[in-house]
Amino acid sequence: EKRTKTLTEKNGYHDSVYINAAKIFQGIHTEKRKDRILVRYGDDSVPPTLTFKDEYSQHVSYELAFNALKYQDLLEEILLDSCVYPCQSIPDELTSLLVVMLYDLQDRKFRAREIFDEEEPVAEVRKTERYLYSFRTKLAAALARCRIKHGALSIEYVLPETVRKQEQRASALPLCVWINTFKISLQDVFRDLKKKGFTRVESVSDFDHYTYCMDQHCHDVLVFPSSLKEELLNLDLFADCKLLLQ
Numbered sequence: 001e002k003r004t005k006t007l008t009e010k011n012g013y014h015d016s017v018y019i020n021a022a023k024i025f026q027g028i029h030t031e032k033r034k035d036r037i038l039v040r041y042g043d044d045s046v047p048p049t050l051t052f053k054d055e056y057s058q059h060v061s062y063e064l065a066f067n068a069l070k071y072q073d074l075l076e077e078i079l080l081d082s083c084v085y086p087c088q089s090i091p092d093e094l095t096s097l098l099v100v101m102l103y104d105l106q107d108r109k110f111r112a113r114e115i116f117d118e119e120e121p122v123a124e125v126r127k128t129e130r131y132l133y134s135f136r137t138k139l140a141a142a143l144a145r146c147r148i149k150h151g152a153l154s155i156e157y158v159l160p161e162t163v164r165k166q167e168q169r170a171s172a173l174p175l176c177v178w179i180n181t182f183k184i185s186l187q188d189v190f191r192d193l194k195k196k197g198f199t200r201v202e203s204v205s206d207f208d209h210y211t212y213c214m215d216q217h218c219h220d221v222l223v224f225p226s227s228l229k230e231e232l233l234n235l236d237l238f239a240d241c242k243l244l245l246q
Helices: 001-009 016-028 055-070 071-080 092-107 123-134 135-151 161-172 186-195 225-235
Strands: 175-179 211-214 219-222 243-245
Touching: 016 055, 016 123, 055 071, 055 092, 071 092, 071 135, 092 123, 092 135, 123 135, 135 186, 175 225, 219 225, 225 243
Parallel strands: none
Antiparallel strands: 175 219, 175 243, 211 219
């Protein structure tokens, strides 16, 4: 399970994640003025029905949707500049899926997604994926032109400076991790973390890379340095949902 999650993060997500992310994005995307609408998203008057396989799927679905929202203007510009949109075979009702999957495709450097044998395919996702991937060269070129236009080293620098500063502050915040005491005791967590090379310290001010401390107010919450996020998510404790990132 740990290995599957690690690969999922690097090589794309299950079909159901894209569908849920698209439904979320459909409800939160920025509406443009009528005289400025170039990309149409179909009808969003009916609240979406979301079905998540597990907590991890729910987390990455929302994360993907909000990343697409953050870069909505850029993603729309890429679709239009590359002439990938509009497309007769992709109806307005699937535009949210197109945008969400484009964000993920560029985040993977336009590499093909790894398909997992155990997942149930969703026709709309596979159709949209094939369409985008067939135009990956044009999409990559359009992204490069956008970066040159904005003088940006990466897409993060296309964002307004105020947003970038907020993200920098957020990324520096310590990570809070909840211990799922239905599955593991505090002492077993301490022992497992010690085996993995982690040292327990008194407070955040004592952090030195592979360290952590107890939350001062919640006895079942641990706090880690922000730099350890990827390494923490690869631990068996997280794969088994014994520790949950807040």
